[in-house]
Amino acid sequence: MNELKKSFQDGAFIPYIVAGDPDYKKSLEIAKKIIDAGADALEIGIPFTDPAADGPTIQKAYARSLNNGFKVKQIYQYIKEIRKYSDIPIILLTYYNIVYNQGIENFYQKTEKIGVNGVIIADMPPEESKQVTKKIKDKKINQIFLVAPTTTEKRIKTISEKGSGFIYVVSRLGVTGKRKNFQETTKKLIKKVKSNTDLPVAVGFGITKPSHVKKARKAGADGVIVGSAIVDKIEKNKKNQQITQYIKKMKQKI
Amino acid sequence: MREFSKYGGKFVPEPIISALDELEEEYENIKNTKDFKKELDQLLKEYAGRPTPLTYSKKLSDKFGCKIYLKREDLLHGGAHKLNNTIGQALLAKHMDKDKIIAETGAGQHGVATSMAGAKLGLETEIYMGHEDVQRQKMNVRRMELLGAKVNEVTSGEAKLKDAVNESLRTWVKQLEDTHYLIGSVVGPSPFPKIVRDFQSVIGKETKKQIQEKEGKLPDRIIACVGGGSNAIGIFKEFIEEKNIKLTGVEAAGSASISKGLEGVLHGSFSKILQTDEGQIKETESIAAGLDYPGVGPEHSLYDELNRINYTTANDKEALQAHKLLSKKEGIIPALESSHALAQLPKIQKEVTRDDIVIINLSGRGDKDVEEVQKHE
Numbered sequence A: 001m002n003e004l005k006k007s008f009q010d011g012a013f014i015p016y017i018v019a020g021d022p023d024y025k026k027s028l029e030i031a032k033k034i035i036d037a038g039a040d041a042l043e044i045g046i047p048f049t050d051p052a053a054d055g056p057t058i059q060k061a062y063a064r065s066l067n068n069g070f071k072v073k074q075i076y077q078y079i080k081e082i083r084k085y086s087d088i089p090i091i092l093l094t095y096y097n098i099v100y101n102q103g104i105e106n107f108y109q110k111t112e113k114i115g116v117n118g119v120i121i122a123d124m125p126p127e128e129s130k131q132v133t134k135k136i137k138d139k140k141i142n143q144i145f146l147v148a149p150t151t152t153e154k155r156i157k158t159i160s161e162k163g164s165g166f167i168y169v170v171s172r173l174g175v176t177g178k179r180k181n182f183q184e185t186t187k188k189l190i191k192k193v194k195s196n197t198d199l200p201v202a203v204g205f206g207i208t209k210p211s212h213v214k215k216a217r218k219a220g221a222d223g224v225i226v227g228s229a230i231v232d233k234i235e236k237n238k239k240n241q242q243i244t245q246y247i248k249k250m251k252q253k254i
Numbered sequence B: 001m002r003e004f005s006k007y008g009g010k011f012v013p014e015p016i017i018s019a020l021d022e023l024e025e026e027y028e029n030i031k032n033t034k035d036f037k038k039e040l041d042q043l044l045k046e047y048a049g050r051p052t053p054l055t056y057s058k059k060l061s062d063k064f065g066c067k068i069y070l071k072r073e074d075l076l077h078g079g080a081h082k083l084n085n086t087i088g089q090a091l092l093a094k095h096m097d098k099d100k101i102i103a104e105t106g107a108g109q110h111g112v113a114t115s116m117a118g119a120k121l122g123l124e125t126e127i128y129m130g131h132e133d134v135q136r137q138k139m140n141v142r143r144m145e146l147l148g149a150k151v152n153e154v155t156s157g158e159a160k161l162k163d164a165v166n167e168s169l170r171t172w173v174k175q176l177e178d179t180h181y182l183i184g185s186v187v188g189p190s191p192f193p194k195i196v197r198d199f200q201s202v203i204g205k206e207t208k209k210q211i212q213e214k215e216g217k218l219p220d221r222i223i224a225c226v227g228g229g230s231n232a233i234g235i236f237k238e239f240i241e242e243k244n245i246k247l248t249g250v251e252a253a254g255s256a257s258i259s260k261g262l263e264g265v266l267h268g269s270f271s272k273i274l275q276t277d278e279g280q281i282k283e284t285e286s287i288a289a290g291l292d293y294p295g296v297g298p299e300h301s302l303y304d305e306l307n308r309i310n311y312t313t314a315n316d317k318e319a320l321q322a323h324k325l326l327s328k329k330e331g332i333i334p335a336l337e338s339s340h341a342l343a344q345l346p347k348i349q350k351e352v353t354r355d356d357i358v359i360i361n362l363s364g365r366g367d368k369d370v371e372e373v374q375k376h377e
């Protein structure tokens, strides 16, 4: 069975960090701590200069990483080092130009080889995915697509067919970033997606508090992705221990 | 297949897709209705000041040894071709029942033109402008505010035009329901490049008629500057099928996406962009803020590939010389952007004959550039 799908069996808590944030070495340490704290899968961002889907927190993380010298080609080494440590499912998130520039074939070949389980391209909707899906047809790697509050049921079905691994539900209209409340509309959206797909459903964008995790799970989400809330702690230079504690608290509610 | 062969597309986060689909559908439905066409014609004529003249320049003609005409978009209300697009899109937004428009701006010309259209048509207007540009274009910021728009400073990235586009996209996705994103050039995800091109193509249509009236034939060459590429497509489109007319697009040497870029995706479309060998977007540097952008409209990338339009560059110094020349010889202060098109004249001098007709798209006036030019004296 698909390793990535399996991680959703009892609910998946999926933290997101940016490779190279604040620098290569520290971000590797943080990744390991997050794994130790009980993450069920790990989502890793490859920085891009122009992340139009991201709010200020993640924009700044990308900038920190790039300013501290992170190079896209270092991602392969970075993943390899995590793989030496753990076999946790790994999902890469980046923007189309980064993948295109690496060469689509080359990127997927290398990432598959080092054991990446899934890829999300934030600015690649299914209508622009032909070249990618063609290249990964006989690879083990999963291409994950997003569903938003504005996505029609018909599109959800298409996305479900084109994608694999899981469906990433964008909880609200907007960009990534922390927020206070878990909205009623998000619950409805999760239900709508669940009734139109057999894939696991993970919800992200704005998940910040343990109560959000609980509500997302109650609404039927199989997994929860937390990015800005963690990256924010990295920005504020919080001790790794605090990140660990936060992850444990969030994970409890899965 | 994308809109322009392999170029174009909708490389945007999923939440924006529905808004692009809606825009495309509404645009196709509305654009040919009698009401819309009549209102647009009326606004272009009574408010914007169309048609703009096609001015024969005797002194430039004598100097460069051919017949030189200037298409006077500098005389359009607001001082640049930008209003053709903003009036069109603002009217479209109105027909789509949107209450609000948002836009990015670099030099502030598109911001001003958007604010004008917003004021004229009663739409709440917000402009996103990089911190760098706010500093160097204070007068345009003040103009936008006078026109009733709110100007938001963007501090992310390089705090320039490309970052203002990012911020506009981020803002749009939060308020898709009641807001239209009024993009300023033939860039961005589909259907924007097509919509902006259609609204700007009035330039070429007028030019064709005017040159036929004056010369009884079509021109031999047309030259325009290329930032995102809207004034250039605007004048070229009508002549694309006339294969013997030489079309030249002039980019700024410090931000020449076609001449020096590689294929990739920036701001939602597949086109040529200035990027590092890692796929990160490069910083650009041009004296003309309106050309200071690392991408270019996808339709231009296609015409480059088809060799239908010839793309070349002019550097800051060449543009400044052309700027001064036109000011002194013709009594017209051209925008630094447009000066890049003028800077092509000395370079073609050896190739042209007395009877050759050359049209320059004078995309804007240069009042906004007076300070910048002075810095280089």
Ligand SMILES: Cc1ncc(COP(=O)(O)O)c(C=O)c1O
Pocket (backbone or CB within 6 Å): B080, B081, B106, B107, B108, B109, B110, B184, B185, B186, B225, B226, B227, B228, B229, B230, B231, B232, B289, B290, B291, B335, B337, B338, B363, B364, B365
């Ligand atoms: C006068 C003028 N010309 C040209 C441009 C470049 O834009 P485009 O290439 O879309 O015509 C600008 C942009 O601000 C401008 O103000």
